[in-house]
Amino acid sequence: METQALKKEIIDYAISIGIDKIGFATAAPFTTLKARLIRQQELNYQSGFEESDIDKRTNPALLFDNPQSIISIALAYPTKMNKHVRGTKGERRGLFARASWGEDYHLVLRDRLSKLEQFIYSKMPDARCKSMVDTGELSDRAVAERAGIGWSGKNCAIITPEYGSFVYLGEMITNIPFEPDTPIENMCGTCNKCIEACPTGALVQPGQINAKICISYLTQTKDFLPDEYRSVIGNRLYGCDTCQIVCPYNKGKDFHFHEEFEPEPEVAKPLLKPLLKISNKEFKEKYGRVSGAWRGKKPIQRNAIIALGHFKDETAIDELSDVIRNDPRPVIRGTAAWALGEIGTEKAKQILTKAKIEEKDEDVLREIEVALAE
Missing domain, CATH: 1.25.10 (Leucine-rich Repeat Variant)
Incomplete structure (x- = not known):
């Protein structure tokens, strides 16, 4: 199948299974990111939860034989609870950040990526794919930025025009040479x-x-x-x-597209x-x-x-x-x-x-x- 036609079918299928945004990027090394990560390491700014090998984080070819493209996906999550609970004196409450509301997003995005992989295999049996969410070697944000999902904000989050930064990200390396999408212009301006x-x-x-x-x-x-x-x-x-x-x-x-992400108060x-x-x-x-x-x-x-x-x-x-x-x-x-x-x-x-x-x-x-x- 011609890759441009396949790309359109993948986009249509992705939307049908609840992927809110999808973009395509080259699998070239992330040279700018590598320089930033080396500087982060020198300053001791890394958390320690990341992949420690900077080369693996920035060179898809070290993770996948002959990578041609990376597909980036985004799913929007809610910022407000449909049912409110309030702490009171003597009955104080704590708070989990919005990115931890509902079912673990790693599981949800892996499910979507798995379905996307199976769809690609059904259309192109010789295709090869490798998916990851958050805990993989690649930087989800760097891939999403290159794929035109959003721009990298001053807060180090990917900001999408449609959903703001309240999105989960995942990606898939593949051996299919898709035409890459255009990155989005950074719109943070002078805002700090x-x-x-x-x-x-x-x-x-x-x-x-x-x-x-x-x-x-x-x-x-x-x-x-x-x-x-x-x-x-x-x-x-x-x-x-x-x-x-x-x-x-x-x-x-505030988007309530996915039942899995609805919080239990x-x-x-x-x-x-x-x-x-x-x-x-x-x-x-x-x-x-x-x-x-x-x-x-x-x-x-x-x-x-x-x-x-x-x-x-x-x-x-x-x-x-x-x-x-x-x-x-x-x-x-x-x-x-x-x-x-x-x-x-x-x-x-x-x-x-x-x-x-x-x-x-x-x-x-x-x-x-x-x-x-x-």
């Missing part, structure tokens, strides 16, 4: 709202992020959070939407106190299908404790007391000490004073001492 709004200053300049201090990264770590970032995390349990929310191109964007915005005692089994049953659960319950519990401290929630003192006395994990006990210090009532101080006598872990003892000194 995302950089100015970043809570930790992680957006160091347009298009460059220090991933190690981005709240999205910090909420996924498992160790003690540096003290200077605890106060800015607020009630975020996973991820951060600030640089997207303030973007003018995201104003009014009690999962996307859960009560905080029950999270402190949730078992592994309960956590897996309730949160196992969302992307924000990939690191397990420990980071979510730590962040829930920070949120309770942020709210200075006196009704959580008993739960925090139980944590500091009985939880076997030093990070969780120490973070509970910090939260009790933030609450700062006489009862909280009494709990900390007693915990100081019984605690053996040096890191936790430091947290207790700092909390008592406040």
Whole structure:
């Protein structure tokens, strides 16, 4: 089949299976990206979650024999809940970032890409394809930018004219030489709202992020959070939407095209106190299908404790007391000490004073001492 005709059929089929946007790019090395990644590595700005081999991240030929094209796909996700739940005094809630609402997007996009692969094979049996979503070697954003899905914004997100930056991305390398689409002009202009709004200053300049201090990264770590970032995390349990929310191109964007991405309010915005005692089994049953659960319950519990401290929630003192006395994990006990210090009532101080006598872990003892000194 002639590739131009096949390209049109692929586009039509993609739309029919719920792919909101599709673009085609060359499989040439990403030389500009490589230079940026080398600089990121020199500055120690990488999170550590990425593929460590920069050559693999920027040269499709190292991943696929004789690559000819890369197909990029995008699926839009909602930014508002159809059913609202609100936290109240004594019943405070945390928040998962919008990209973790609904079913894990890795699973959804892999399903769409798998269907797309099968369609291509049915039309061209000798075709070869390799798909990836987020955890693959290639940069989803670099592929999407080259394929004309959107431009790379100053907040390091792909911004599409239709859906703003609230899109999931995936791609497929193939040996079919499709005609590439034209990249979209960068429309950020002089706007710096995302950089100015970043809570930790992680957006160091347009298009460059220090991933190690981005709240999205910090909420996924498992160790003690540096003290200077605890106060800015607020009630975020996973991820951060600030640089997207303030973007003018995201104003009014809210798409409910895919049932899989519809959030369950009690999962996307859960009560905080029950999270402190949730078992592994309960956590897996309730949160196992969302992307924000990939690191397990420990980071979510730590962040829930920070949120309770942020709210200075006196009704959580008993739960925090139980944590500091009985939880076997030093990070969780120490973070509970910090939260009790933030609450700062006489009862909280009494709990900390007693915990100081019984605690053996040096890191936790430091947290207790700092909390008592406040």
